[in-house]
Amino acid sequence: MSAALPLFEPATQVTFIHTADWQLGMTRHFLKGDAQARYTAARQEGIGRIGRLAAEHNAEFVLVCGDVFEDKQVSSRVIRQSLDELSQVPVPVYLLPGNHDPMDASSIYNARVFTEHRPANVHVLGTPGPVQVRPGVRIIAAPWTSKVPLSDLLARQVDGLAPSEDIRILAGHGRVDYLAPDSDDPTLIGVGEIERAIDDGLIDYVALGDRHSATDVGRSGRIWYSGAQEVTNYDHKESGSGQALVVTLTRGAGLPGEHPEAGPQSVTVTPHTVGQWSFRTIEHDVNGADDIADLQRLLDEVENKSRTVVQLALRGAVTITERADLDATLEQFADRFAALNFWALRHNLVIRPGADDFDQMACSGFIGDAVEELAAAAARGTDPDAGPAQEALALLFRLAGESR
Numbered sequence: 537m538s539a540a541l542p543l544f545e546p547a548t549q550v551t552f553i554h555t556a557d558w559q560l561g562m563t564r565h566f567l568k569g570d571a572q573a574r575y576t577a578a579r580q581e582g583i584g585r586i587g588r589l590a591a592e593h594n595a596e597f598v599l600v601c602g603d604v605f606e607d608k609q610v611s612s613r614v615i616r617q618s619l620d621e622l623s624q625v626p627v628p629v630y631l632l633p634g635n636h637d638p639m640d641a642s643s644i645y646n647a648r649v650f651t652e653h654r655p656a657n658v659h660v661l662g663t664p665g666p667v668q669v670r671p672g673v674r675i676i677a678a679p680w681t682s683k684v685p686l687s688d689l690l691a692r693q694v695d696g697l698a699p700s701e702d703i704r705i706l707a708g709h710g711r712v713d714y715l716a717p718d719s720d721d722p723t724l725i726g727v728g729e730i731e732r733a734i735d736d737g738l739i740d741y742v743a744l745g746d747r748h749s750a751t752d753v754g755r756s757g758r759i760w761y762s763g764a765q766e767v768t769n770y771d772h773k774e775s776g777s778g779q780a781l782v783v784t785l786t787r788g789a790g791l792p793g794e795h796p797e798a799g800p801q802s803v804t805v806t807p808h809t810v811g812q813w814s815f816r817t818i819e820h821d822v823n824g825a826d827d828i829a830d831l832q833r834l835l836d837e838v839e840n841k842s843r844t845v846v847q848l849a850l851r852g853a854v855t856i857t858e859r860a861d862l863d864a865t866l867e868q869f870a871d872r873f874a875a876l877n878f879w880a881l882r883h884n885l886v887i888r889p890g891a892d893d894f895d896q897m898a899c900s901g902f903i904g905d906a907v908e909e910l911a912a913a914a915a916r917g918t919d920p921d922a923g924p925a926q927e928a929l930a931l932l933f934r935l936a937g938e939s940r
Contacts, residue, residue, distance in 0.1 A: 548672045548703055548788045553590050554781040554805075556601035556709070556745025557764040558582070559636060560618045561610030564768075566845065571874040575766075576614075578812050578843070580621055582765045585810040586780050587625035593782045597627050597669055601745030601762065602634020602680065602709030608644045615649050623655035630675060632661045634709035634745055638680040639663075661707060664693060672701070676739070678708040685723050690742070694729060697738040703785050704738065706730070709745040712753055727754045734758050740785045741803060750776035750807050758803050766811040770847050778811020813874075815845045822885060823852040828862050835869050845875040849882035859887050 560579055567575055590598055605614070622629055633639040639662040644650055654660075661667060661677035668674050676697075678689040690708040697704075713724040725744070733739045734756050742759040750763035763777045787801040816838065820831050831850075838844055846869075854862065870876040 547786050548701075549784065549786040550669075550673045550703055551593060551595045551782065551784040552705070553586060553593075553595050553598040554601065554743045554760065554762045554783050555586055555598065555765050555810075556634075556743075556762045557603045557748055557768075558600065558766075559603050559606045559764070559768070561606040561614040562768065563606075564845075566875045566877050568875065574843070575813060575874070579766045580614075580617055582810055582812075583618065583621035584624060586765060587621075587627075589780055589782065589808055589810060590625065590627050595627060595782065596673075598625060598629045599675065599705065599707055599743055600629065600631050601707050601743050602632050603636040603745060604631050604634075605637045605644050607636055608642055608647075610644070612649045615644070615647070616653055619650070619653045619655060619658070622658050625657060628657050628659060628669070630659050630661050630667070630669075630707070632677060632707050632709060632745070633679040633681070635680050635683065638683055640682050664689070666704075672703060674700075674702045674704050676704055676706045678706065680709060687722055688724060688726055690725050691729055694733045694739065697733065699737060701788065703740045703787055705785070706733075706739050706742045708742065711746060712744070712759075714754075715747075727759065730754075730759060731756055737787075737801075740787060740801070741783060743783075748777050749774050750779050750781065752805070757805070760805055763807075764811075767813050767815050770815045770817045770845075772817040774815070776807065778809055778813070779807040780810045782806045782808055812840070813843045813845070814840070815847070817847045817849070817879065819849040819851070819879075819882065821852050822850045822854060822858075822862065824854065825858055825861065827852065828854075828858060828865060831862075832865050835865075835873075838873075841869075841872045842874055844873055845877075846873050847877050847879045849879040850885040851883075853886045853888045856887055856889050859885075 558579065561576070562579060563572060564575060586598060589595070631645070633643065633645065637644050639645060639660070643662070645660045645662055659667075661675065661679055664677055664679060664681070666674045666676050676693050678693045680689065689710065690706060693706060708725060710723050710725050711719070711721065712727050714727050716724060730739065730742055731754050740758065744753070744759065744761045747761040748764040748768050749761065751761040753759040753761065760781060762781045763779050765778065765780055767777045768774060782805075784804040785802070818834065820827070820834065822828060822831065835846070838846070866876060
């Protein structure tokens with residue numbers, strides 16, 4: 537007697553890690569001394585944190601959607617150290633070339649240092665088209681094969697797809713059209729066409745790179761930018777970075793004889809923090825001693841100062857005495873943070889000399905005459921010389937105080 541057919545065909549399910557824009561070897565000009573070395577190390581060590589995330593969630597593979605390396609000029613040291621980190625990831629890792637590291641004639645992925653040291657678990661998605669991860673799961677790769685592609689690389693892969701029982705993950709890199717509506721860039725990714733392919737059951741998930749903020753694109757919940765694995769810009773420009781996405785796709789639990797796409801389909805996308813650094817923008821009004829004290833408390837409350845870059849935009853007017861106090865405060869925090877800078881476009885702090893400022897400086901003779909001239913220039917708020925005069929007065933006040 538033959539066995540009874542099951543009431544339902546089993547579902548196909550896969551869990552993987554979606555990440556992108558590692559840009560290993562990236563430098564940041566505002567990081568001085570050992571801060572740049574620590575930032576570089578954190579970006580490479582992020583590979584290990586992503587590997588541990590994969591193990592914790594029983595992910596079958598890691599998919600890196602472009603810009604794995606900052607450019608083809610990164611040092612052999614960066615390449616070797618990155619490959620050492622990748623070798624420790626407990627699952628296969630698929631690397632998609634992006635605009636920073638395209639699969640062209642001079643690609644970093646063809647360099648001898650990469651090919652000779654590439655661990656067995658690392659696979660480069662350098663050829664457009666499908667790659668079988670395992671039976672029932674395929675990545676449809678849309679790599680950059682030049683620095684200047686002439687069309688939507690994902691649309692090329694979607695065109696001509698036929699229904700399949702496999703779970704299909706479309707992997708690409710670049711900007712989507714609805715986030716750049718006024719651009720005539722031929723490489724823009726057309727979201728409408730991709731969503732039609734999702735609606736037709738041809739694609740289960742679209743994994744994107746290029747945008748450093750984690751972003752859910754469109755209406756389906758199946759098109760995502762993972763964001764960068766480590767922060768790359770200040771938080772007024774970049775949100776949701778320093779994360780990787782744990783993605784679980786299920787399709788196909790249906791009646792015998794039906795295509796899997798006839799049954800229920802589901803997607804779960806969960807961001808997890810893997811980054812260690814932060815770039816903070818702090819805007820603060822400063823118009824006296826109380827505001828300076830408030831700023832000091834605000835900076836004191838920032839955690840992980842050695843891995844935090846702060847960009848300040850201070851607005852207001854202070855006396856020379858208050859400016860000296862402010863400078864002393866910022867000087868001690870500059871030693872504690874990875875970097876402390878001013879946001880030139882939004883920073884507008886002026887010095888309005890107070891009645892007591894010059895008494896404290898107690899300058900006479902030639903220096904006293906210079907102070908008076910600087911004070912007069914500083915008072916002309918919109919004059920081009922006002923800013924330098926204010927800075928000079930503040931410096932003179934500090935030097936006078938140190939000499940007493």
